[in-house]
Amino acid sequence: xxxxxxxxxxxxxxxxxxxxxxxxxxxxxxxxxxxxxxxxxxxxxxxxxxxxxxxxxxxxxxxxxxxxxxxxxxxxxxxxxxxxxxxxxxxxxxxxxxxxxxxxxxxxxxxxxxxxxxxxxxxxxxxxxxxxxxxxxxxxxxxxxxxxxxxxxxxxxxxxxxxxxxxxxxxxxxxxxxxxxxxxxxxxxxxxxxxxxxxxxxxxxxxxxxxxxxxxxxxxxxxxxxxxxxxxxxxxxxxxxxxxxxxxxxxxxxxxxxxxxxxxxxxxxxxxxxxxxxxxxxxxxxxxxxxxxxxxxxxxxxxxxxxxxxxxxxxxxxxxxxxxxxxxxxxxxxxxxxxxxxxxxxxxxxxxxxxxxxxxxxxxxxxxxxxxxxxxxxxxxxxxxxxxxxxxxxxxxxxxxxxxxxxxxxxxxxxxxxxxxxxxxxxxxxxxxxxxxxxxxxxxxxxxxxxxxxxxxxxxxxxxxxxxxxxxxxxxxxxxxx
Numbered sequence: 001x002x003x004x005x006x007x008x009x010x011x012x013x014x015x016x017x018x019x020x021x022x023x024x025x026x027x028x029x030x031x032x033x034x035x036x037x038x039x040x041x042x043x044x045x046x047x048x049x050x051x052x053x054x055x056x057x058x059x060x061x062x063x064x065x066x067x068x069x070x071x072x073x074x075x076x077x078x079x080x081x082x083x084x085x086x087x088x089x090x091x092x093x094x095x096x097x098x099x100x101x102x103x104x105x106x107x108x109x110x111x112x113x114x115x116x117x118x119x120x121x122x123x124x125x126x127x128x129x130x131x132x133x134x135x136x137x138x139x140x141x142x143x144x145x146x147x148x149x150x151x152x153x154x155x156x157x158x159x160x161x162x163x164x165x166x167x168x169x170x171x172x173x174x175x176x177x178x179x180x181x182x183x184x185x186x187x188x189x190x191x192x193x194x195x196x197x198x199x200x201x202x203x204x205x206x207x208x209x210x211x212x213x214x215x216x217x218x219x220x221x222x223x224x225x226x227x228x229x230x231x232x233x234x235x236x237x238x239x240x241x242x243x244x245x246x247x248x249x250x251x252x253x254x255x256x257x258x259x260x261x262x263x264x265x266x267x268x269x270x271x272x273x274x275x276x277x278x279x280x281x282x283x284x285x286x287x288x289x290x291x292x293x294x295x296x297x298x299x300x301x302x303x304x305x306x307x308x309x310x311x312x313x314x315x316x317x318x319x320x321x322x323x324x325x326x327x328x329x330x331x332x333x334x335x336x337x338x339x340x341x342x343x344x345x346x347x348x349x350x351x352x353x354x355x356x357x358x359x360x361x362x363x364x365x366x367x368x369x370x371x372x373x374x375x376x377x378x379x380x381x382x383x384x385x386x387x388x389x390x391x392x393x394x395x396x397x398x399x400x401x402x403x404x405x406x407x408x409x410x411x412x413x414x415x416x417x418x419x420x421x422x423x424x425x426x427x428x429x430x431x432x433x434x435x436x437x438x439x440x441x442x443x444x445x446x447x448x449x450x451x452x453x454x455x456x457x458x459x460x461x462x463x464x465x466x467x468x469x470x471x472x473x474x475x476x477x478x479x480x481x482x
Contacts, residue, residue, distance in 0.1 A: 001018075001019050001031060001036055001038060001039035001040050001041065001044060001444075001470070001473050001475075001476070002016060002017070002018055002019075002034060002036035002037070002039070002040075002041045002042070003016065003017040003018075003019070003042045003044055003049065003446065003470065004016050004030060004034060004041060004042065004043045004044060004047055005030045005043055005045055005445045006030075006044035006046070006047060006048065006049035006448065007046065007047070007049065007452065008027075008048075008437065008438050009191050009452065009454070010048075010452040010454045010455045012372055013029060013030075014029070014030035014046060015027050015028060015029060015437065016028050016029070016030045016031065016146070016295070017033075017049065017446075018036065018037045019037075019038065019039070019115060019470075019473035019475070020037050020038045021038070021204070021473070022443060022444055022445050022472040022473045023441060023442065023444055023473070024040065024438065024439065024440050024442050024443075025037060025038075025373070025440065026438060026440065027438070027439075028030065028042070028430075029041070031159075031403065032195045032454075033219075035264075038202060038318045038473070039473060039474070040475070041072055042448075042468060042470070042475060042478070042482070043482065044273070044448050044467075044468075044482070045482065047448050047449060047450055047451070047467055047481075048446075048448070048449045048450070048451060048452035048453075049186045049438055049446055049448055049449075050428070050432065050438065050443065050449060050453075051205070051353075051399035051432040051433070051437070051438060051442070051447070051469065052190060052191065052192040052193075052432065052444060052445040052447045052469060052470070053189070053190045053191045053192070053399075053431050053432055053433075053436035053447060054191065054192070054193045054194070054386070054387075054431070054432060054433030055186070055193075055194040055195070055329055055351065055387075055389050055396050055398070056194075056195050056348050056386040056387060056388040056433065057193050057195055057197060057348050057388030057389070057390050057393070058194055058195070058196060058197065058273045058388060058389050058390060058391040059132060059195065059196065059198045059199075059390070059391065059392065060109055060179055060219070060356075060391075060392075061167065061182070061196075061198045061200070061205070061480045062128075062163070062180035062198065062349050062392050062414060063391035063392040063396065064099075064175075064179045064181070064308055065098070065170075065175070065178060066100045066128075066392035067178075067182070067261050068098075068178075069098045069099055069128075070084065070088050070092075070097070070098065070099035070100070071087070071099070071101055072084065072099065072100065072101050072102045073097045073100075073101030073102065073103070073130060073253060073265050074174075075102050076107065077107050077108055077109050078109045078110060078111045078112070078115050079109060079115070080100055081099075081111070081127065082115055082116060082119040082120070083119075084095060084099070084118060085099060085116075085117050085119070085127075085360055086120060087299075089120060089123065089300075090239040094148055096124045096126060096141065096166075096169070097120070097123055097124065097125040097126070097127070097138075098125075098126055098127075098128075099125070099126075099127040099455045099480060100127070100128050100130075100379060100392060101128075101129070101130045101392075102127060102129050102130060102134075102358075103129065103130050103131075103138075103260050104129070104134070104260070104362070105259070105260040105261070105262065105364070106359070106363060107156060107339070107362045110151075111127075111134075111136045111137060111151075111153050112151050112152060112153065113137060113139050113142065113149070113151060113152025113153070114152075114455075115329075116136070116137075116138040116139070117138060117139050117140075118158060120138065120470070121138050123138055123140060124138060124140045124141040124144060125137070125138040125140075126138075126140060126141055126166060127461070128163070128392075129159075129258050129260065129261075130393055131258045131261070131390075131393050132159070132160075132163075132257075132392070133149045133155060133156055133159055133257055133258040133260070133261050133263070133283070134153060134154065134155050134159055134260075134261055134395055135153075135154045135158075135159040135162050135163060135166075136152060136153050136154075137149075137153075137154065137250055137307050138152065138163035139152065140246040143323070144169075145165050145166070147161065147162060147165075151202055154183075154260070155257065155261050155263060156254065156257045156263055156278065156280060156476050157259070158201040159252060160231050160254070161199075161268060163199060164199050165198055165295075166201065168187065170235075172208070175210065176209045176212065176239065179408055180208065180212070180213055180215060180216075180320055181268065182476075183215040183217045183219075184216045185214040186216065186217045186396055186469065186474065187216040187217055187469045187471070187476040188469070189346050189355070189396060189397060189466060189469075189475075189479040190395060190399075190447035190449070190466040190469050191217055191398065191400065191469070192217055192218060192445040192469060192471040192472075192476065193217055193220070193433060193445065194217050194218070194219055194220070194300075194396075194446075195219040195220045195221075195222060195249045195386075195388070196219055196220070196221045196222060196249070197222045197252050197301075198221075198222075199224055201230075202221035202222060202223065202227070202422075203221065203223070203227070203230070203231070203242065203248075206219060206221050206243075206246050207242060207243060207246070208243070210242075210244065210245065210246050212244040214244050214353065215245050215246070215472070215475050216244050216247050216471075216477075217476070218246075218248035218471070219245060219246050219247070219361065220239075220247050220248070220250075220384070221242075221246070221247075221248065221249050222249045222250055222251070222301065223249070223250075223251055223252065223253040223298065224252050224253075225251070225289055226254060226297060228292065228293060228324060230253060230290070231248065231295075231298060232292065232296040232298075234455060235296070236248050236296075236298070237296065237297030237298060237299075238250055238297060238298050238299040245338070249301075250297070250298065250300060250324065251289070251293040251298045251299065251300050251301060252288060252301050252303065252327075253266065253281060253289055253290075253300065253301070253464070254280045254281070254303045254307035255277055255279065255280060255281055255286060255302050255304045255312070256276050256277055256278060256304055256305055256306050256308075257277060257280065257281060257305070257311055257364075258331065258359065259303055259357055259364065260357070260360055261308075261359055262275065262364065263277050263278045263279065264277045264305035264306035264309065264330070265277035265278060265279050265306040265308045265312075265313070266306040266308050266309075266331065266365075266368075267305055267306075267307050267308045267311040267333070267368075267370070267371075268368055270364055271363070271364060276306075276308065277306050277308070277309075277313070279309065280440075281390035283312050283316060283389075284304070286312070286313070286316045287316045287319050287320060288318055290302075290317075290320045290322065290324075291320050292434075292459045294320055294322045294324075299322075299324045299325070300317075300320075300325070301325040301328075301348065302316070302323060302324070302325070302326050302327065303327045303328060304327070304328065304329065304464055305327050305329075305330045306330075306331055307331040307332055307333050307336070307368075307370040310326060310329055310331070310332050310333075310336055311331070311333060311336055313326055313481065314336055314343060315337045316324075317343040317344075317345050318339075318342075318343055322344075323343065323344030323345060323346075324344075324345055324346070325345065325346045325348045325386075326340070326345055326346070326347060326417065327348045327376075328348070328349065328350065328353070328390075329347045329348070329349055330349075330353065330354075330357075330361075330372060330373055331368075331370050331371070331372050331373075332370060332371055332374050332377075332378075333369065333370050333371075334369070334371065334377075337371070337374060337377045337378055337381050337383070338381050339477075340378060340381065340383040340384075341381050341382045346383075346384045346386055346438075347378050347383055347384070347385050347386070348386045348388060348395070349373070349386070349387060349388075349430075350387070350388055350389060350390045350394055350401070350403045351373075351374065351375070351387060351404035351405040351427075352389065352394035352397075352400060352404050352410075353373070353390065353393065353394060353404075354372075354373035354375075354404060354405075354408070354416070354417075355404050355408075355409065355410040355411075355416070356394065357372060358416045360372075367373065367437040371420070373417065373420060374420055375405055375420050375421070375422050376419065376420045376421060376422055377420060379422060379423075379426055379448050379456050384428045384429070384434065385420075385426070385429075386430055386433065386434065387401045387402075387405070387430040387431045389456055395431075397462075398431045399431070399453070399461050400461075400462050400465065401427075401431055402424070402430075402431050402461060403454065403458050403461040403462050405421065405422045405427040406421055406422055406424050406427050406458075406461075407421065407458040407461075408420070408421045410462075420457070424453060424454060427447075428453060437451060443472065444470060444471075444472055444473035445470065445471050445472065446469075446470040447466060447468070447469050447480070448466070448467040448468070448469075448470075449463050449465070449466060449467065450464050450465045450467055450470040450481075465479065465481070466479070467481060468482055
């Protein structure tokens, strides 16, 4: 296709970009007489052209479903959350009442199944926390799922398993339809590729979906330890295509918990006690899992949030002698920053978390030698950084992530830990899967933006319209203004 009259840098000369067979074939000075070498014509009318965005970490099924759930992110206590549910109860009929987005780390009270039962007697209700590490269930739904739990508040792996069990209660056809519609919404946001970390048999789920329709973004699906043997038996390797627009991604291992649940594994105790968080695998088991995966050509992606979890994860990469990814890397010792480079480990981070967690991090992690959300430290050490959203934890909004990494504030408050702010060009590359510019020979995965990010301030970056998205030389989204 021909993408006509676009600029590649602020104030730069307008150019025409030709794509052939899914790659950029030619970049030349813009001319009205230029004809496409292949495919259609898209007139950019002088707007900016960038490499398209890549969401390197999301939970696609959960995010798609969250778009229709009750938003409880504003709840400041368990009682307040239940009041929100009670006001919405009648509008949701007799189906399972689903809500999303609470953060209970600083609540004055604790969630409990009895609180739900007292306010909504007999109601089947499931409330997922913002970080996807906590699931709060009512007694009626616990009974349906055959889960015997003293509080009804499931954390970490128990939460993941219960979310998967809940998904089995949803009609697969409806779930697939909603998920595929969500891929079109991702394209509308300038995204052409994602890594999906949904906790399920992702090969089976995505193969079923792709038999019906091609997703609007390329999907690299993670494999969890429960399904690793299946992939090894198939001889599948990370990057292997499975269907059109579908490929095998990394092995996902949950190594510790989360900041908001105080289960992120740290070197120092959390305030008010001697707990340092949890390891969800022993270091020895982590090494064994990684060795098995790497032996079969599957790259490890290790969930590590607390500084001790990151230290031990990096130890595992050193023992196995492989590269890979650490997901989140929210708290690092200064010594461990350089080890990302030493062992060839990518930091897969979510800048929006730094903004949404800043108050909790100040409360639970202040006064420590480790660095929270150490983006500039990683960059200066030579580390590779990729951005994701972890949706539905944060929305898949790539330029919001860029703004958060560069400006370190998303409200009227002063920048938080401004000394860890990234330069704009580094943040943009992290949001574009590592691509820094539009170049001949590169994949024709591109996004047209109303203004070049380099001329925009914090608010402008968040508000600038996405005008069109091109994936493999084909338009996946085109706004009305083009």
